[in-house]
Amino acid sequence: MGLSLYFTIRYGALDAGARGAMSEEGTETLEREDEGYALDARTVAAIRLAVAAGDSARLGELLEPLHPADVADLLEQVDSAHRREILLLGASFLTGDILSEIDESIREEVIEFLPQDVLADAVRDLESDDVVDLLEDLDPPQQEFILDALEDADRVAVERALSYPEFSAGRLMQREVVMAPEHWTVGETIDHLRANKKTLPDQFYHVIVVDPRLRPVAYVTLGKILSTKRSVKLARIQEDSFRTIPVDQAESEVAYAFNQYHLISAPVVDDDGRLVGVITIDDAMTVLDEEHEEDILRLAGVGEGSLSDRVVETTRQRFPWLFVNLITAIIASVVIAQFEAAITQVVALAVLMPIIASMGGNAGTQSLTVAVRALATKDLTGSNVWRVVRREVTVGLINGAIFALVMGAVGLVWFGSIDLGLVIAVAMVLNLAVAALAGILIPVTLDKLGVDPALASGTFVTTVTDVVGFFAFLGLASAVLL
Amino acid sequence: MGLSLYFTIRYGALDAGARGAMSEEGTETLEREDEGYALDARTVAAIRLAVAAGDSARLGELLEPLHPADVADLLEQVDSAHRREILLLGASFLTGDILSEIDESIREEVIEFLPQDVLADAVRDLESDDVVDLLEDLDPPQQEFILDALEDADRVAVERALSYPEFSAGRLMQREVVMAPEHWTVGETIDHLRANKKTLPDQFYHVIVVDPRLRPVAYVTLGKILSTKRSVKLARIQEDSFRTIPVDQAESEVAYAFNQYHLISAPVVDDDGRLVGVITIDDAMTVLDEEHEEDILRLAGVGEGSLSDRVVETTRQRFPWLFVNLITAIIASVVIAQFEAAITQVVALAVLMPIIASMGGNAGTQSLTVAVRALATKDLTGSNVWRVVRREVTVGLINGAIFALVMGAVGLVWFGSIDLGLVIAVAMVLNLAVAALAGILIPVTLDKLGVDPALASGTFVTTVTDVVGFFAFLGLASAVLL
Numbered sequence: 001m002g003l004s005l006y007f008t009i010r011y012g013a014l015d016a017g018a019r020g021a022m023s024e025e026g027t028e029t030l031e032r033e034d035e036g037y038a039l040d041a042r043t044v045a046a047i048r049l050a051v052a053a054g055d056s057a058r059l060g061e062l063l064e065p066l067h068p069a070d071v072a073d074l075l076e077q078v079d080s081a082h083r084r085e086i087l088l089l090g091a092s093f094l095t096g097d098i099l100s101e102i103d104e105s106i107r108e109e110v111i112e113f114l115p116q117d118v119l120a121d122a123v124r125d126l127e128s129d130d131v132v133d134l135l136e137d138l139d140p141p142q143q144e145f146i147l148d149a150l151e152d153a154d155r156v157a158v159e160r161a162l163s164y165p166e167f168s169a170g171r172l173m174q175r176e177v178v179m180a181p182e183h184w185t186v187g188e189t190i191d192h193l194r195a196n197k198k199t200l201p202d203q204f205y206h207v208i209v210v211d212p213r214l215r216p217v218a219y220v221t222l223g224k225i226l227s228t229k230r231s232v233k234l235a236r237i238q239e240d241s242f243r244t245i246p247v248d249q250a251e252s253e254v255a256y257a258f259n260q261y262h263l264i265s266a267p268v269v270d271d272d273g274r275l276v277g278v279i280t281i282d283d284a285m286t287v288l289d290e291e292h293e294e295d296i297l298r299l300a301g302v303g304e305g306s307l308s309d310r311v312v313e314t315t316r317q318r319f320p321w322l323f324v325n326l327i328t329a330i331i332a333s334v335v336i337a338q339f340e341a342a343i344t345q346v347v348a349l350a351v352l353m354p355i356i357a358s359m360g361g362n363a364g365t366q367s368l369t370v371a372v373r374a375l376a377t378k379d380l381t382g383s384n385v386w387r388v389v390r391r392e393v394t395v396g397l398i399n400g401a402i403f404a405l406v407m408g409a410v411g412l413v414w415f416g417s418i419d420l421g422l423v424i425a426v427a428m429v430l431n432l433a434v435a436a437l438a439g440i441l442i443p444v445t446l447d448k449l450g451v452d453p454a455l456a457s458g459t460f461v462t463t464v465t466d467v468v469g470f471f472a473f474l475g476l477a478s479a480v481l482l
Numbered sequence: 483m484g485l486s487l488y489f490t491i492r493y494g495a496l497d498a499g500a501r502g503a504m505s506e507e508g509t510e511t512l513e514r515e516d517e518g519y520a521l522d523a524r525t526v527a528a529i530r531l532a533v534a535a536g537d538s539a540r541l542g543e544l545l546e547p548l549h550p551a552d553v554a555d556l557l558e559q560v561d562s563a564h565r566r567e568i569l570l571l572g573a574s575f576l577t578g579d580i581l582s583e584i585d586e587s588i589r590e591e592v593i594e595f596l597p598q599d600v601l602a603d604a605v606r607d608l609e610s611d612d613v614v615d616l617l618e619d620l621d622p623p624q625q626e627f628i629l630d631a632l633e634d635a636d637r638v639a640v641e642r643a644l645s646y647p648e649f650s651a652g653r654l655m656q657r658e659v660v661m662a663p664e665h666w667t668v669g670e671t672i673d674h675l676r677a678n679k680k681t682l683p684d685q686f687y688h689v690i691v692v693d694p695r696l697r698p699v700a701y702v703t704l705g706k707i708l709s710t711k712r713s714v715k716l717a718r719i720q721e722d723s724f725r726t727i728p729v730d731q732a733e734s735e736v737a738y739a740f741n742q743y744h745l746i747s748a749p750v751v752d753d754d755g756r757l758v759g760v761i762t763i764d765d766a767m768t769v770l771d772e773e774h775e776e777d778i779l780r781l782a783g784v785g786e787g788s789l790s791d792r793v794v795e796t797t798r799q800r801f802p803w804l805f806v807n808l809i810t811a812i813i814a815s816v817v818i819a820q821f822e823a824a825i826t827q828v829v830a831l832a833v834l835m836p837i838i839a840s841m842g843g844n845a846g847t848q849s850l851t852v853a854v855r856a857l858a859t860k861d862l863t864g865s866n867v868w869r870v871v872r873r874e875v876t877v878g879l880i881n882g883a884i885f886a887l888v889m890g891a892v893g894l895v896w897f898g899s900i901d902l903g904l905v906i907a908v909a910m911v912l913n914l915a916v917a918a919l920a921g922i923l924i925p926v927t928l929d930k931l932g933v934d935p936a937l938a939s940g941t942f943v944t945t946v947t948d949v950v951g952f953f954a955f956l957g958l959a960s961a962v963l964l
Contacts, residue, residue, distance in 0.1 A: 039863065039865075041863065041864045041865050044863075044865040045865070067742075067743055069742050069743060069744075070742075073860070073861065076861060077861065077863060077865055077866040078865075078866070079869055190708055193705075193708045193709040194708075194709050194710065194711060196709075197709045197710070200705060200709055201705075203703065203705065203746065204705050205687055205704075205705075205746075221685065222687070222704035222705060222708060223675075223682060223683075223685065223686050223687075223704060225708060226672055226675045226676075226704060226707060226708060227675040227676050227678070227679045227682055228676065228679070229676060258767070259767060259768070259771055260549075260551050260552075261549055261551055262551075262764050264685065264687075264763075264764065281746075281763050281764065281767065282744050282746065282763065284767075285740070285741060285763065285766075285767050285770065286741070288767065288770065288771065289741055289770065289774075292771075292774035292778070293855060295778065296774070296777065296778050296781070296851060296854075296855055297851060297852070297855065299778070299781075299782075299851070300781075300847050300848055300850070300851030300852075301844060301847070301848055302848045302851055302852055307852065307856050307861050307862060307866070307870055310873075311873055311876050311877055311880070314873065314874075314877045315877045315880045315881055318845070318848050318877060318881060319881055319884070321844065321848070322841060322844055322845060322848075322881055322885065323885075325840060325841060325844045326837070326841060326885060326888065326889070329836060329837040329840040329841065330837065330892065332836060332837075332840075333833050333834060333836060333837055336832060336833045336836070337833045340829045340832075340833065343825070343829050343832050344826060344829050347822045347825050347826050349832075350818060350822075350825050350831075350832035350835075351815050351818045351819045351822065352815060353832075353836075354811060354814060354815060354818070354835075354836060354839065354948070354952075355808070355811040355812065355814075355815055357836065358807060358811040358814075358944075358948075359804060359807060359808060359811065362783060362803070362804055362807045363800070363804060365782050365783070366782055366783055366784045366800050366803070366804075368782070369778060369779060369781070369782030369784055370779070370782075370784055370789065372778075373775060373778055373779065374789050378555070379555065379558060379559065379789050380789060381521065381523065381526075381559060382523045383521075383523050383526040383527070383559055383560075384559040384560070384789070387561055388789055391792075391793055391796065392796075394793050395793055395796045395797045395800060398793070398797045399797055399800060399801055399804055402801070403804065403805075403808060406808065407808070410812065462840075466836075466840075470836075
């Protein structure tokens with residue numbers, strides 16, 4: 001096959017050696033094959049050694065092949081003292097790219113510690129949206145210093161971006177847009193790209209076609225431009241169906257749209273529909289990842305939280321949720337206290353009651369998590385919420401009935417009382433059904449009220465299942481056994 | 483400004499009208515601005531009406547403007563009976579794109595219900611990687627039927643892809659690759675793209691530069707090709723620093739690499755380093771989203787789970803985790819049973835003991851979730867695990883001490899016993915420290931053993947905190963109070 005045939009390989013053409021070692025059983029071993037990425041322990045150890053020896057040249061050798069994201073990970077993984085040593089010895093290797101990859105939890109610390117000329121150089125390397133990202137979480141004096149380090153045009157751009165609300169499309173977008181008027185040909189477009197080479201953004205995937213008032217009317221993929229004759233008008237190869245993003249839209253909605261509609265890049269428009277910037281999929285992916293992190297941490301009652309936070313900060317983040325939990329646990333205890341007399345007479349109640357509460361809490365968390373996730377992906381909406389509630393409660397009743405049988409038997413065998421077995425069984429069914437109901441309705445209600453359901457649902461749901469669980473079990477027991 | 487100046491807008495150039503309505507206070511209202519996306523309740527209602535009236539033309543009108551992903555969402559949100567009605571009336575609107583967007587939970591049902599000619603037409607529309615995605619979860623007879631509907635070349639391609647292990651890069655990649663030999667010029671490259679127009683993939687962002695043995699040596703962005711003179715050699719504008727993906731790498735690792743290193747597309751290579759396909763960021767984003775979903779559901783003890791699963795399936799998915807929880811709850815009860823005598827004498831113990839266990843469970847879940855997330859993002863590694871453990875335990879001790887004071891006081895005031903207050907305080911500190919320790923060490927250990935820490939950690943951690951909580955509190959109480 002000649003070289004000139006190389007171009008596109010339709011499926012099947014170059015398959016020969018590719019599958020030798022592969023089979024269905026291969027799946028098992030895949031999981032652990034992550035050595036290629038991230039920092040391995042050996043590199044980290046070597047870096048520590050170089051730092052301890054004060055060997056700046058060796059440190060440079062070790063840092064040089066690492067991706068900026070990995071260098072940032074390294075700085076996050078070591079403790080504060082080591083971090084300072086690395087920064088002191090390796091300041092000259094600290095590029096803007098590394099700075100913009102560093103987690104916010106240590107960003108301020110790193111920036112404060114850097115020599116000002118190093119910081120100024122690093123920041124001047126960055127594109128304006130990365131500078132914005134870097135500045136957002138800094139204190140005003142640090143912001144001011146970095147802004148002063150920028151060239152005038154860049155400074156203006158960054159200040160404009162910062163004037164958009166936090167977490168909006170306006171903060172996320174690049175202002176460098178590649179666009180063309182409707183009447184251009186492929187040839188004219190290519191010539192203009194060549195003429196404006198210096199000011200083109202690093203990455204772009206579409207040319208946005210605009211009308212004379214700068215409103216986007218279509219887009220053309222670069223692949224189409226490259227594979228079409230120079231004389232063809234853009235209008236003949238453009239895609240007319242596309243989505244624009246309002247500049248004040250929340251970044252979580254932007255990420256949802258990219259994920260749902262498989263967008264690669266999307267034009268951002270102002271209130272008059274005029275093009276003001278462009279958002280690309282890599283930025284949307286970062287937002288999606290952050291949203292997920294937020295959901296997962298909030299569900300567990302961890303506010304923000306990152307591994308590089310210090311003890312004081314972490315304690316402060318965890319405290320409020322534990323405090324809320326304490327209050328709800330005390331409420332549950334007050335319920336138990338109403339039945340002190342029953343417990344004194346039948347101590348088996350004290351032994352068995354945590355089982356009912358725990359099962360309810362677990363079943364509630366299951367429903368709740370499915371609901372929170374479905375709300376985030378817009379799969380749970382007004383039109384199917386009652387069907388989902390019905391399904392969850394039915395599932396709760398069925399599982400409740402099965403566990404009622406099991407626990408009824410355990411109660412009977414362990415404590416030799418049919419009545420106790422019955423009480424436990426009925427309380428179990430009741431609590432699992434209530435858990436399912438609360439697990440859906442509480443997050444849906446919070447969402448309707450504009451509160452993030454991931455943030456507060458957990459506490460509410462377990463309060464409900466604890467109170468209902470203890471009350472049903474101890475109340476029934478008082479009525480039946482005493 | 484003339485049209486020919488339109489091309490790139492450096493920051494600041496078109497900013498005038500963009501920020502009128504925006505200010506910091508704008509953030510609040512952003513959250514609810516999601517009407518633009520997804521299905522609104524009105525559309526769903528109108529579709530139901532059209533289906534109930536048997537009005538196929540109206541149904542077509544309503545479905546036509548919707549994105550395939552939204553039509554798929556619609557089919558997922560209605561119940562099974564409605565779904566059949568929509569499919570019966572709207573079979574002709576069902577494209578391959580819609581099929582490939584449909585959640586696996588109802589995919590089989592939809593495919594079984596479709597007329598075979600509709601299904602065959604729909605599938606022929608799709609690119610080979612989408613067909614693979616569609617086939618993966620179907621039963622063999624359904625797979626066979628769809629494979630038969632494909633053209634020979636496509637069928638071979640799909641079968642080859644299916645021969646790679648599930649969840650590997652080989653299943654994820656497109657086989658359509660755009661590549662060029664090292665010695666080509668920009669002009670030659672453009673000419674060949676034009677000549678091979680018909681076989682180019684829909685979306686591509688880079689031309690991969692390969693050596694004579696088809697091994698990738700660099701890549702060139704389409705933007706660079708477009709903005710460079712025809713006579714320039716690719717070698718002069720190529721990027722030499724790039725990552726290749728082994729064809730048998732796990733898709734979760736692929737997603738991690740795209741997210742960590744901001745990749746847009748990456749060449750996939752076989753064991754000999756030869757190019758066999760390409761993975762693009764949109765596929766990686768889908769995997770990232772699925773991985774997050776899996777993590778969040780597994781942490782809550784929900785195996786797979788989707789809103790469109792039926793009751794029986796959902797019950798079966800939830801049952802095992804509730805069963806495991808029952809076992810651990812019974813273990814905790816056995817611990818309590820050892821102290822029946824103490825509880826009979828001091829019934830306050832039964833009232834207060836769930837508080838200790840609940841606080842421990844919550845603190846443990848906090849540490850655990852941070853650890854699971856950090857393991858997934860490779861932020862928690864061998865080189866910082868002991869520092870993280872130290873931090874978590876310190877946080878546990880500090881929060882434990884604060885809540886010990888609070889609960890000690892509550893115990894004293896509520897039950898009027900200094901000794902009881904003391905017992906509760908000591909048990910609290912102990913349990914919160916143990917919770918922190920278990921919350922980190924259990925997921926790290928599971929990860930080392932190759933078990934997904936999201937899957938099993940929760941149960942282990944709450945078992946530890948329940949057992950330690952009850953044992954510490956009741957044991958101390960027996961020693962001090964009796």
